[in-house]
Amino acid sequence: MKKAVSTLREVASEAGVSIAAVSKVLHGRGESVRVSSSKASEIRLVAKRLNYVPNVLARSLRTSRTHTIGLVFENFGAISDGPQFYVELLDGVAQELFARHYRLTILSEVDSEHPAADLADGRLDGVIWCKMPTDPHFVERFANVGLPCVALHARRIDSSPGVFYVRCDNRGGSHLVVDHLKKLGHERILFVMEQRETETPDALERRDGFIEACRAQGLTVDPEQDIVVWTRDADEFADWWDLRPPHTALYGWNERVAAGVLARAKELHVNVPKDLSVIGFDSTVFCESTLPPLTAVRQPIRQMASHATRLLLDLINGHVSSQTEQSFASTLDVRQSTAIVPSYRGKTSKQRL
Template identity: 35%
Template sequence: MKRTTIEDVAKKAGVGKVTVSYVLNGHSAVARISESTQQRVRAAAHELNYRPNALARMLSTKRTNVLAVVFQRGHFFAGWSGFTSEVMRGVSTAAVDIGYDLMMHTRDLPAEEEADALADGRIDGALVLRDEGDPLVCGLAKRDLPCVQFFSRGHSDLPFVDADNYSGGRMATRHLIELGHRRIAMVRGPQRSHSSNDRFVGYRDALEGAAIGVAPERVVSIPSGQSDMEPLRRLMMSPDRPTALFFWSDEVALACMPMLRELGLRIPEDVSLVGFDSLTACDRAVPALTSVRQPIFEMAAQATRLLGALASKENVEQHQVLVPLSLDVRRSTAPTLAS
């Protein structure tokens, strides 16, 4: 059976091939093509079951309609987390809406080689989830490949969509202070994570604002739910153990809850817990976990739309977006018994 061509569509619609190309490639406004002509072209294409040749379109438009999602090396695929699932749900939903396909990039290469691989013409832009200071983002910018950092802003002069982690950390700590807690510990993430570091600064400032101050022994590091929990175990076995814990992520908080119970500690009667992200798993926890809500799905979708606009060379007024957060109070926090 003969494949339908753009010439067939043009003849059916009574227009030229260039007009068909403009309409089907989304450039009707640029060419000032009337709505009635656009409808006629689309109807002809639908009736003839016309499918544009992707390679020919790429050669003519110099675009692939593919965006890459670039994960942290080894981090996101150590386990498909609730956070990662929400990220990909937001990215894929927005990509469909704006007409892009996705490529997941997981190659472990030196930064310059990785930037070369991504900028070889296969993609129109890259969404980058990398730790602060990762050189890839600058490498892509030098190669004129549109990129958006999301859940990160390690390169502050480049486009990003990120959470207001500082305000989130302060909000969580103030909630515990308002419940009467004074011995409030924080479980931090990786030292290289700007998200964890900003949340710590918010925690510190909230304590200092309440004339409490940070006790160094009450700050421990557990980078992931698979990490060693012994530092927190030792802290919670000390004579003046904390009455409240602020975790840098829900996944770490949820992973630590069984260990706290093993120590004979009741949640929230003996120790209140606050997480960060407000994943759906927080509602299923026993007790349900109070957490700072980070709108992960919406942020990922927003980053994808921003990248699509940059890749399409649209006029974008706001290249950098800092998203406000809120607190979901559930059942894992309560007034300290001393109050």
């Protein structure tokens, strides 16, 4: 059986020239190596005939560039767990990377005691973190390895030298939600967080933004009554609804709880959006297929992912940016789960007179 691929040395000896000459012709920018054009074409011929493929390991060893970046997930399993969000993030990074002929390797649950062993072993030119760990001890250890790094969709940590942040404006998103609902006449809104995610920075920022926005709009908001923590299946919806709460709209901190609410509401024959407007955060294709389609805040996650990737590549290539954080504005995808409050509809028609 023919050998799969051959090396520079083999091509060189077959063509009767030096290794340097072959390297130069096939890839090189080496200044002082010069090859006549006749030999060059001969070399190219031989290389093709011998099925030469450069060994990237050797090259990387020499150049200390691997053209590979690592995408680190806190827990990669989460990707198949529901939120389409991470899928789009992954895809956004991948597309940008592939377009620039970089490779992508996926890491999960990096050993926080020895991040160097996972990350500084030579195979990566840089890393993108989704939800970078917040443990300061870890951050410091990681910073020590000096690998170019962009944190995507992660809370900013004070002492994180050399880390660049690409985030979405969670507070702004909450403002969009409240403004939208206010326009539809809603006066009292329930904010729903999720059991296992009460510590998530994004959840907290959305909550804070929510309170802020209600106040800015002059709406009543009482953290005790208007913010609840439910399971991801929103099983608590029925109990809450039974209490005949004053709220006419419900804002779920992510698309998952909002969808859960939709499902529970359906079961109880609560008509969304007639009886209750529902709105979520993270507008993905998933929101289009709920019934009714879910009005939701859109993080420009693809754009964020592209940006983070380009930023990292720039970093790797020595273009250091002075801006260590970039925040992307969110927008609102209005679908069919939000509507005018019935009582308000009357009012507006009177007001129109």
